[in-house]
Amino acid sequence: MKSILLAAVLIIALPAITLAQTSAPAEPVTETAQAAMPAAKEETLRKLSRRERNLRIARLPGRHQDFLSDVEPIIQPAEIDTFLMLESEAQRDAAIDDFWRRRDAMHGTSNRAFRDMYYSRLDTAKEQFRKVGTDRAKVFLLQGPPAEVTRSECSGLLVPIEIWKYSYIKGVGQNIRLLFYRPRGQGEPKLWNPLGGAMAISDLLISGSTMRSADESGARRTTESASPYAYISRIQLECRDGEEIMRAITQMVQVRVDLLRIFEAPDLDEEEVRKILRSVVIANPDAPKLNPEFSVEFPTKDGSRTAVQMALMLPVKELSPAEVGGVEVYTIDVTGEVLRGGKLWEKYRYRFDFPGDFKGDALPIVIDRYLRPHDYVSRIKVTDANTGAEAVVEREISVPEVFLPPSRSSDDLEGGAAATIPAVAIADPDSAPAAVAVDPSLRLVPPPEEIVNGIKTVGTLIAGDRIKAVEFSLDGRRIAVRRAPPYSLAMDFGPVPRPRKVRAVGLDENDKPLTGDEIIVNAGTDPFRVRITSPRVAPRLVGPARIEMNLSIPEGDTLEGLELYWNEQRMATLYDSPFVQTIDIPATEGVGYIRAVAKLKDSTLSPVEDVVMINTPAYMEELDVHLIEVPVTVIVGGKPATNLTEKSFKLLDDGKPVSIAKFDYVKDLPLSIGLAIDTSGSMLQRIDQAQKAGAQFLQNIMKRGDKAFLVAFDAQAEVVQKWSSKLADLHAGLARLRAEETTALYDAVVYSLFNFHGIRGQKALVIISDGKDTASSYTFEEAIEYARRSSVPIYVIGIGIRSNEADVRYKLNRLATETGGTSYYIDQARDLHRTYDEIQAELRSQYILGFYPGADVRSGGKWRELTVQAHEGRVRTIKGYFP
Secondary structure, eight states: OHHHHHHHOOOOOOOOTTTTTOOOOOOOOHHHHHHSSSSHHHHHHOOOOOOHHHHHHHHHHHHHHHHHHHHHTTOOOOOHHHHHHOOOOHHHHHHHHHHHHHHHHTTTTTTTTTHHHHHHHHHHHHSSSTTTSSHHHHHHHHHOOOOOOEEEEETTEEEEEEEEEEEETTTTEEEEEEEEEOGGGGGSOOOOOGGGGGGGGGGGOOOTEEEEEESSSOEEEEETSGGGGGGGHHHHHHHHHHHHHHHHHHHHTTTGGGOOOOOOOOOOOOHHHHHHHSOOOOOOOTTTTTTOEEEEOOEETTTEEEEEEEEEEEEGGGOEEEETTTEEEEEEEEEEEEETTEEHHHHHHHHEETTOOOOSSSEEEEEEEEEESSSEEEEEEETTTTOOEEEEEEEEEEEOOOOOOOOEOOTSSSSSSOOOOEEEEETTTTTTTOEEOOOEEEEEEEEEEOOOOOOEEEEEEEEOOOOOOOEETTTTTEEEESSSSSSOOEEEOSSSSSEEEEEEEEOOOOOEEEEEEEEESSSSOOOSEEEEEOOBBBBSOOEEEEEEEEEEEOOOOOEEEEEEEEEEEEEEEEESSSSSEEEEEOOOSOOEEEEHHHHTTTTOOEEEEEEEEEOOOOOOOOOOOOOOOEEEEEEETTEEEOOOOOOGGEEEEEEEOOOOOOEEGGGGEEEEEEEEEEEEEGTTHHHHHHHHHHHHHHHHHTTTTTTTEEEEESSSEEEEEESEEEEHHHHHHHHHHOOOOOOHHHHHHHHHHTTTTOOOOOOEEEEEESSSOOOSSHHHHHHHHHHHTOOOOOOEEEESOOOOOHHHHHHHHHHHHBBTTEEEEEESSGHHHHHHHHHHHHHHHHHEEEOOOTTTTOOTTOOEEEEEEESSSSEEEOOOEEO
C-alpha cells in the first residue's frame, strides 16, 4: 500500500495552476473594429472589458446586483455580458427567467426546480461558510453537499485538513475525494492544488516540522530542508485518519487535470445565451435616426384576446435599398416588446422585405399581436438592415374588449372551435369600444376525430349577413349546396383514413362566391409542417390582408424563420408566434398565390411550405400536380447495390416512360422509420427479446436528422411514442410495451402508415408479429389498398409462423412485396437482431426516384402501375400508386 501511494505522489512537477482560474476577460473592441461593424449589431457581438463590466454593474439596481452576486459560481462570462447589455429592468428580469430556464433544461428539471434547489444550497452555504466565494462554498454550490466529511488534525506535522467525499462528480469521476486545508493552519480552508507536482504536498505540512535524517549524524531537518516524500510514512503512521488522508492525496494527484473543472460553471451554447439581445429593444445611440408614423387598430378578436394591429409608416427617403444581383430590396428588421405592469409580457421579431422600386412615400410595417384587454406599453425598434438607421417607438396602448355579433354555426355541432371573424374596430383610448363592421366570413369545423373515415359531419361557422348558401367540395369535386342553416354536410370519407381536402364556399343571393375555407383531414402526424389557415378561399382579395398560419416544430428543434411570400416576393419573416401577418395584396389582374415557408435552424430537415391560390375564377379547375416519390432497392449478387446513378434507371408510369425529376441516394437523406410491434398475449414469452432487439435496431440505424415512431398493437393499435429523433424517447416507449389480448394486425398497418402522411424522402415501416389477424376493424384488402396509397416500404418480420400457415404468410408477403419491402420469418425473438441488420443494410442502400404524372392524370384517379428498370440486378419497389 505504501509503495502505491508513494508512486502516486512521485509525479513530475507541473507548473502551478490555480484550480479556480477562469479565462481572462476579452480586451475591449478597438475603435477600428467597432467602425467596421454594422451599427445595429454592435451590442450583440462584442464582449465587455473588465472595466466596462464593473461600471455597468455599479449602475444596476440592488436586486440585480444581488442576482449576479448570488449566481457568481454558476454564471458564464457570456451570460454576464448579455445581462449587462440589457437596458431595462423588465429585460433583465426576462434574462433571469431565461437563466433559470436553461439550468432546468440542463438538469432535466422544470418550473424553476433548479433555481429553488440552488437558493436552498446558497442559504446553507451562507450559514456554514464565512463567504460564498470561498472554495468550500463554491464546491458546495456547484456539486451539492458531500456524502461524507472527514476532519483530521495531525498536530506537529500537518495543518488542519478536511476531506469531502462525493459518489460522482461530472467530468472528474466516481467516488471522488476532495481535500481542503487551512494554509499555515489559519484562515478559510482552500482546495488542495496538486498541479504543482510532488512539491505540492509541502502546502499541507506545518512550517518548521522536523524529522530525523537517515544519515549517521542523526541530525533533524525542518520542512524547509527535508524532501516532502520523507513525510509520507509519517502521515500514514502518526496522523489520525492517515490512510484516508493519503487516499485523498493520491486520488487528487491522479485526477489533477480534471480537477480544473471543479469550479467551472456548466458549459452553455453562447448563441442561445445571447439570443435575448436580438429579441428585446436595445437602442443604438450612434445609429442614424428614422422618423416613422405610428398607429394602432383592433380589427378582430380570438376568444378572450383582442387582435392588436400596430402600423409604422417608414419614410422611403430615410431608407437605402441593398442591391443583390442587380435587384434592389429594402429590408427592415423589427424587434418589439410588450410590457404590462412593468414586466415584459411578450417579445417578438420580424423581418420585412420591399422591392427597391416600391411605389409610395412610406413603407408600411404592420405588426399583428393578440392581447387580452388591459393597459400595456409597446416598445418597437425598426432598423434599416442596410444602413443601420433605426427608430425606437414607445407608446402606451389600452387594449379594448372587441364586441362582435354572434356567428351562425351548425346547429348539430357541440363545442365547435371559435372562429376568428374579420372586423374593423379603431379604438380611441379616451372613448368606448368602437362599432364593428363585420365582413363575410366562413370557417369549416372538421370532425373532432384525429383519424377520419366513414361518414362524418363537417360544419361551418359563419359571420356576416351576405352569405345565403354554402357549397361543399371533397377533393376538388362539388358534393352539395346547403341553402339554409344548419350549413353542415355529412360526407363519406371512405373506409380507410387517407388525406382528403374539404372546401366550403359561401355564396351570396346570386350564387356569387364571397369567401370560404379549406381543410385537410387525415393530414398525418409529421412533427414539422406549416399551413396557411386563413385565407384558404379568396375569390377576390385586394389591399391589406391578414394572413394566419399554423406551425408545428419538432421537439428539440429551433425555428430559423417563417417566410411569407406574395407570389415570388418575400413580404415578411416571422420568428415568434403568433404567426399572423398583414400584407398588402396589389390590385393586379389574374391569379396570385400566398406562400409560407418554414425553416429550422441547424437541422437536416428540408424547409416545409404551404401555398394558397387567391383571386381565382369562381370555379377554376384545380390541377393537383405533385411529385410522386418511388423508393427503389436494387439487389446485385445478393446484396443491395450502392453505386448506381440516375442513368442506371428507367421509370414507366402505366407502361409509358416518364422523366425522372428527382434522384437521391438514401445515405444523403434523413430516414423516417415506423416500428410496429405485436403485443398480443401470444407474444408474452417473446416481448422482452423484442424490446431489446428493437432498442438495438433503433440505436444502430438512427443517425442525425432521422426520426422514428413506435406503435404497439393487440386488440387495438396505439401510438406509444410519436415521431421523435431522441433515442431515449423511443427506448422509453419500448419499455412501456406489455403483452396481452388479441391481434389487430391490419389496424396496425393502417394506423402506422397514417403517421407517414406528409413525410417526404426515405421512409420505412417495420412490423413484428407472431400470428394471424384476429381483431381488426379493417379488412386485409383495405389494409393493402391503404398501403398502396401510402407508398411506404413495409418490412414484415414473422416470429414463429410455421411454413404450413400458408394464408398468414401469403398476406404478410403481399404487404411487403406490394410496397417494395421484404418479409422475413424467424423462429425466436432472439434472432431479430440478424433480421434488423439486413433491413438496416437495405434502408441505407436505397434510391428515391421522383416524377410528375402527365397532364391527363387527375387526383383521385384509379390505381396506376409503376415499373422501374435497372441496367443490372433485381429491382424491389412499390407496384404502383393512386394519384
